[in-house]
Every structure is written in structure tokens, then in C-alpha cells.
Amino acid sequence: MKRSKYVILFLWVLCFSACSRKTAPTVTVIAPRPLVIEKTIKKDTIVYTPPTPIYKKYEPPVYIKPFDEDYNNAFAEMKEMLEQPEKLSFKRAVFLTENAYLKDSLDYPTFCKQVSVLAKIAKQLSIENKLIYDFEDKSKVEIYAGTFHLITQGFKYQKDTSVYHYQPFVYDFIDFDGKNDWTQMFVTKLLQTHSGNCHSLPFLYKILVEENNEKANLALAPNHIYIKHQIKKGGWYNTELTSGIFPIDAWLMASGYIKLEAVQNGVYMKALSDKESIATCLTDLAQGYQKRFGTRNGKFILQCCELVLQNFPNYINALLLKAETEKFIIDATMQKNNTQDTKLLFSNPKVKALFDDMNKTYATIHKLGYRKMPDKMYAEWLLSLKTEKEKYQNKSLNFSNTK
């Protein structure tokens, strides 16, 4: 019996060993392209290359120029842009605004060169990302996607054996409304430090998209600017660059400070035309003047505001600036004449006209549906887009197959 057991066992062993193991088919692995970089280089050697500064080479002044010459020149050029549409250039308008504040120390060719390089990179990124979009305006949407990718994620490139990561452009939470340092609002500051706010990020996006000969529309919200596009799939949609999300209009209306009348009157959430975009730059110019020199006699600021309101009648920032300046002038006149007696003051027809205009402006502001938004509410509202992403994200925009 034992012998038979062993025989049986031997037979089983033979039987199993007869089954041959299947080996996996060999696959020829294509050698990875040199741009697959993570494996070759350690993390701490990723280098961020700062861009070249945009400042002009210093030249000693030839003559003593008046204090507001830069601002007057900028105003004249922007007025010309508004009157002759063929000279209209948003990039130039933004540059003029910032250059006037920085005492004409910026170099326009360097600025243009940096912008054109970034635009080319954005276009290349759009091709590499392989958008899934089957409508007629695919090329347009590709450029939007490429620019968006560049701003929100940056890109990596390899040079020899080092890997460089061009950092994305992020939101700077410190001094986001430029109260302490007005240059926080500038696109040049954004390009140098890769951090900006809700004013400079959309401006940079618009400049880059227009460099690639496509359209991008700015849109306003309380203390906020974002981008609007119109495409064949889905019509108008919003782009929020501070958080890199595409919110639906319901998020903006849920901020609580956008009234229905404001939207119906075109104060908020309207896609601005080219002239209206230049008008916003003009208002920034006036605000920069105020930051640098103070209101003074208010002549320059009121001049700017009037030109703005000719081209963009319901622009709330211009209306506010105008009303505040007029109030400042009246207060200054009262102090100068050392009187609190309004009758005496209003005997002067100019002051009376100014006072009436101020009241009218305040009434218009209120009628348009504007309500001032506190800073804390603003920060919370911006954060709510990230925390309630599921509710407020535009779900029809999901073109990419890459993460």
C-alpha cells in the first residue's frame, strides 16, 4: 500500500510539472523622450529662472520735466486710441498706465518681447495638450486652453541636463487690493514675481490671448475682474484665473453683492468691448495718479473720469472715483474758505454745479444697484469657489484628456 501511495504521488508530481508556465510576451519598450525628466534629475535641482527685468537703461535727464508729464502723455495717447480704433492696443494701454506710475522707467520693447515669448509658449502648450473639441472654432479654444495652462500651471522644459520649471502665476493674498503698494496691481510686477491679484492676472491673460490674435473679454464683479469667452459649445463661459476654475454665473450672483438690477444694467458680469477695456485702463491711470500725487485740484482725475464715462457710461469704478473726487474738492474749498456755511459756498456757481453733479453721481450709483463689499466678505467669496467647487464649477467644460 505504501508503495502504491508513493507511486500515485509520483504520478501527480509528474502531471503538474508537465504544465508549462506561460511567460509574458516581451514588449519592446520605446526609450522615453528626453523630456520625461523626473527620473533623471533630483527634485532639488529644479531651478526657477527669473525673467529679465523690464527696466530701461538709465539715462540722465535732458530737461526738468513737469511732475505730471508722464500722466498727461499717457492720457493723450489713450484718448487717441479711443478716438481712432485702428490704434487701439490693450497691451499698450496697460503699459502706459504702469509706466506713468513708475516714472517712465519701463522699457516697452522688453515688455513686448517677454509677452510675445509667453504667447508663443502658450500656443505650443495648446498643441501639446491635445484638446478634445470637435467644433469649428477649435483653434480659438486651443489658444484659450494653452494660455490658461501657462498661467495656472506653468510649464517644464529641459536644457542640457537641467530641468527648469517656469512657475505659474499665482494669487498674492498679501495686499490683494493694492492699498499699501499700488504696484501690486501691475502686470509688470506679475511678470517679475509671478504673483498678482484679480486685476493683473486677467489683464495678462487678455494680453497673451490678443498676442495670438484671438479675442478675450474682461468682465467685472465687485472688486474683481475675470474673463469671459464665447465658444460654439456652450456659448458664454467664465474663466477665473485666481483659482484656475471655470465658475458658472450662479457663483457670482451668490456673492450677495451683485443685485439683479446691476446685472440688468450691465454694471457687472457684462463682457466688455475693446473700448470699454481701454476705459478701465484709463480709470487705473487716474487712480495711480491719485496714489502718487493725491487728488490735488482734481482736474486730471475728473478729466479721465469724463472720458471714461463717455465710452463706458455705467462703469462703477469711474462713477465712484468721480463722486469721491468732487466731494474732496468741495471739502477742500470749504476748508480753504474756512467756512461751514453751504449757502455762501454755493453762491459760487462752479461749486454749486460740482455739488449737484456729485449728488447726481451718487444717485446713479445707487440706482444702478451697486453696494459696497467689505474686504472680509470679498476674501470669503473668493475662497468659496474652491471650497464649493462641485456646486459652482461649469461642468460642460471638460475638454482635456490629461490631468
Added chain:
Amino acid sequence: MIKSKIERQYVIPYCSKFTFLQTLLANAKKCKRPTIFKSHKLFFIYTIFFSLTVFYTFGQFPNSPKTPKPFEFKPITPGPNQQTPKQPSQQDIQNQKLIQQSQQNQNRQRQQLDELYNDLHEADRKRTINYNFPSLQQLPKTTLFYKAFATLDSMLKGQRPLNLKKAVYTIENAYLDNKLSYSKFNNQIKYITNVCRQKIQHDKLDPDNSEAVNMVIYQVLCDTTDIQNPKTKVFYKSYPYTYDFNDFWGREDYTKQFVSKVLKTHSGQCRSLPLLYLIIAEELKTNAYWTFSPSHTFIRFQLNNGNWQNVELTNGRLSSDTWVLGSGFVKSEALTSQIYMDTIDKKQSIAMLLADLSAEYTQKVGYDDFVLKTLNRSLEIYPNNIVSIMRKADYYTLLLKYVIDQKGKPTLEQLKQDQQANNIYIERNKMYNLIDNSGYEDMPKDAYENWLKSIDNEIQKTSRK
């Protein structure tokens, strides 16, 4: 001798029925062969006999399949038994000739007929393409629709006073083949207005105060009312009108959208309930306004302080603009182009009812000139009505398809050469552009249902806080 026999017999062990085989096998070793055969001689005889009968009498005998062989053709050789063809007789020849002639005649006739048909079709194609839908006016059911249009048109022209109750009755009656009784409709509405009036008296409210009267109508429609007139001692009872979630867009049963259905079944949807509210407000001579939002309508009235208040009758609550805008399907372009959230007055409401009349017509009768006439008249009075624009776009789309089918599906260039067809194409695209630029966004049914139910969630959220 006997002893040995007996011994031999008892040597063999006893075999019971069940252990027969076992013991047989076990004892095979012990017992010698002949003894087995001897003792179980009968057994073996029986088994052989039965097995033979089984094998030879049982029908199913499994045959193993044979390998198929190719069929071998037998060669045919003509022999004395084969038939040979006969010589054709004269009659046969004549018959064949006749057959040939008749066949030739038939072919010729067929050719002539084909040519004739081709000529006719070409002429048809060239001359008689209908660039409008064939008129359905001769159908008897259209008379009521034409009458309804005349009534509403005269109201819009000012020849008659604007009366929502009459307008709503006329268009619903047209769809229901004149089976809706005006007196019954009127009486049902009068009952509700009486309840409202009694409530105003009961609560000692000012019947000229718009806010008070509107709140009373809202309460009567959305809450139970049970009051007694102290003088006449008559009881006035009314129960709330609910939302009918079953087929709320009226896709399967068009009459679900009707006010007569609400009066009959005490439940309605987002079009019929606000319309009922408006009719009652008209009867009580107070102001209430109709407002639109994606796939939805609701009521707005003005409070004493001048602010607007929304009334959501589907769930019996006073809602806010934020809730409506939070549905997620209202774009800012829709607000600037004023297709949504725009309070419309009575004249524009009747224009909206005209657009509904055209929709009923397409549902009941079909598409023809009457649809376009009604929609154009509606858009004259109320141009921002996205529903009318969409229905007009539908009309032109179907008309273009009709023309294309008649022309035999030409290419776009061929279509553009035909001026009338090109006009239809341009009109259709104009409508599409209007819709695209207005900021309209299609709201799916699930999203709509979830949004309607969300107001309860919001209220729970705030009450928890």
C-alpha cells in the same frame, strides 16, 4: 454423498438483495468459479436473457457518426430510354412568335410610360415646390383656433378689454374641442375669488392694498382656508393647490398645463398655477405680474415699500431672486437681454398666451401658416419671449426640411441658388443666432426637479443655523 451435497450448499454464504454484488465480489476469491455459476445459475441465465432483450428490443441505438463522403455523380449516357427534343410543330412556332410580339409591346409601353413619368416629375420638380406648408384650414378642428386667435388679437388691438380669464378659457377650449364649459370655468374661479374676498373681510384688510390682497391670494392658493361669514353664517373652505410631479412639462398629456386641469384636479404645474393666480388677481382688481426663468414661471408682486416679492406657487413659498438665479442655468447675458426675470404686464401675458396657442395648434393639428402668423403677432407685442423665438426657430427648421425633401436633398450651394429656399435658410439662422446670443441655456429635467425641491433644503439649512 448427501452430506457432501448439503455441505456444498451451505458453504456458499447467504446473499441478501443489497449486498448481492459485494458479497459476490468478495466471495469470488473465496468461492471457486464453478460454484458461483452453479449457485447463481438462474441469476446468470436471467441476466443474459434480459440483457439480450434490452439490447435487441430497445429502440435508441446510438450510432456513431459516419465520416461524410463526397457525392459521386453518375455519368449520363444517352440511351434508348432517354427523351430527345421533339421537332417543333407549326403551331408551336406561331405561339412563340405571338409571345415575343406581346413581350415587345409590353416593353415598348413600359418605356413610354417611364418617359412620361420622368417628364411629369421634372415638370413637378421645376414648377411645384411648396415653399410654405400646405394649409390645414379646411380641417374642422382648426375653426376654434382661428376664433381664439381673433379673440386674443382683438384684445391686443384694444377692440376688447384685456381679460385674462377669457383669454385662457378661449385657448384651452380650442384644444379641448369646445368641450370646456365657460359657465363651469367661471363658477370655479368665482368660488375661489369669493373665498379670497371673505378672507379679506374676515382679516379686516384693505381691499385696495395690493400687498394685502396678494398675500391673501397666496394664502388661499397655498394653504387651507376655513372661514365663516359672521353675518350669513356661510362656511368658505379651500384647500391648497399642489404641484403635480407626474409629467409636469405636459410632454405626454398636453392638458396637464391647463388652468382647467388645475380647477378640476386641484393640482397643477409651474405654468398653470401662476396663471390661475393672475386670473384671480385680475378678478380682485389687484396687480400681480408674470415672470419667467429657465423652464419655469412664477409670480411677482410689489410690496408696500416698493420692493418686489416673488411667489413660488409650486411649493407654496415666497422665494427670493437668489434662489431662482442659483438654479445655475441663468447666465448674465440672459439677464441683460431680459429673457428671464423680467416682470411682464397683462398685454404681454396675453401675447405669451398667443404663443401657447400656436404650440397647441402644432400639437393638435400640425404646422402651417397659422403657426407663423400667431408667433409673429406674439413677438410684436412681447419680443423678448425666448419661448416664442424657439418655436419660430422650430417652424423655420421644419419648413426648410420640407423644402429640402421636395427638392431631393440638394447641397448648400444649390439651395442658396433658389432664392425662396435661401430666404427660409437665412430666417432660420437668424432665429438660431438670436437664441445663441440671448444667453439661453437648456435645463434638463433632472436638474429642474432637483432645483424645485432645493428650496426646502435651503430653508432647513437656515433653520438649523
